Amino acid sequence: METNQYDIAIVGGGIVGLASGFQLQTNFPNLRIVIFEKENELAFHQTGNNSGVIHSGLYYKSGSYKANNCVSGRKLLIQFAKENNIDFDVCGKLVVAVNNDEAERLIELKNNGEKNGLIGLKILEPNEFKKIEPNISGVKALWVPQSGIIDYKSVTNKLAENILSINSNSLILTGCEVLDFFNNKIITSKGNFYSKHNIFCGGLFSDRLAIKDQLDLKMQIVGFRGDYYRLSESAKSKIKNLIYPVPNPDFPFLGVHFTRMTNGEIECGPNAVFTFKREGYNKFDFSFKDTFQSLSFIGTWKLFINNWKFGYNEYKRAFSKSLFLKELQKIIPSLKRDDIVSGRSGVRAMALDKNGMMIDDFKIVKNNNNLHVLNPPSPAATACLSIGIQIMEESKKIFKLE
Secondary structure: OOOOEEEEEEEOOOHHHHHHHHHHHHHOOOOOEEEEEOOOOOOOOOHHHOOOEEOOOOOOOOOOHHHHHHHHHHHHHHHHHHHOOOOEEOOOEEEEEOOHHHHHHHHHHHHHHHHOOOOOOEEEOHHHHHHHOOOOOOOEEEEEOOOEEEOHHHHHHHHHHHHHHHOOOOEEEEOOOEEEEEOOEEEEOOEEEEEEEEEEOOHHHHHHHHHHOOOOOOEEEEEEEEEEEEEOHHHHHHOOOEEEEOOOOOOOOOOOEEEEOOOOOEEEEOOOEEOOOOOOOOOOOOOHHHHHHHHOOHHHHHHHHHOHHHHHHHHHHHOOHHHHHHHHHOOOOOOOHHHEEEEEEEEEEEEEEOOOOEOOOOEEEEEOOEEEEEEOOOOOOOOHHHHHHHHHHHHHHHOOOO
């Protein structure tokens, strides 16, 4: 077999691409797999810029792929971390209600979490939740013991190591952009490769890869940037672990929250603002192509019109430290302006339909010898190994792997 000829090619070196490769290689050790990542390192975009939280499965509709993959994926992730000496901490989290309306929604969240198999959920009174997080303010809080923290970039790199240890004839290429593909030929910035089957895990560019494969999409990827602040050294003691607000059921975001990272930093955020560049991490990043494509899609305008007030408030917070602080003070009233320092940003790929509705569940589409992972929304990082099993099973059936 020629050195540039492979059984399966995976386009995209984020955690979903590597988890898919890992599950395929584990179950079919003789497969020659090649993985292409256009950046010079794995997990450079969504995977490496998320909040690093191990999600429990609290929020997702019972019976949905998101719920099932999150719950099973969380267990697989923790097992993988233990086996591969990856730092993690199942520290639990508090979801804090700051008024009576939110307190009623806590009951709904608790019931939903229990439907998804979570145990040990408990609604706490102020005297109880202050024993866990002394500095928070609220009327009630929901304790979620299954939540935790992990470094997803380390997970991704360890998945890569495992793939290559199972089959040294497989290949993972960074700094290698896929320029075109047709039939079994893949044209990249590092030469031509040949594969029997292709799996596309392109994240922020998953829709463009699908269109290049002549799929007729009824959706489009639109990027939303999330900005984080971090607590100053003197303020870190105000947060012990994970603190979340009660999410607004009208929006697909969880609201600004406090996260202890595995490196000891405490992050606050993110907000959620439309970005004018799919991989734009700074407030003024701009791509004409990305902006034109987003604003030419009717679903984007319908999203804006239906959620203009939410979007307006998010944009104000993006450019105002005082407004961001005010949002944080709803849960931690003692926070002061000097306690928060500008931090990093991430961009989240949101799949929109033509009605401006966000496609909330995982979407995997087959086309000839190709599989496209079009929409792996949060909690895709937590659920990566479960998603990988699903992609492995689909590949086994569609590609007739033996």
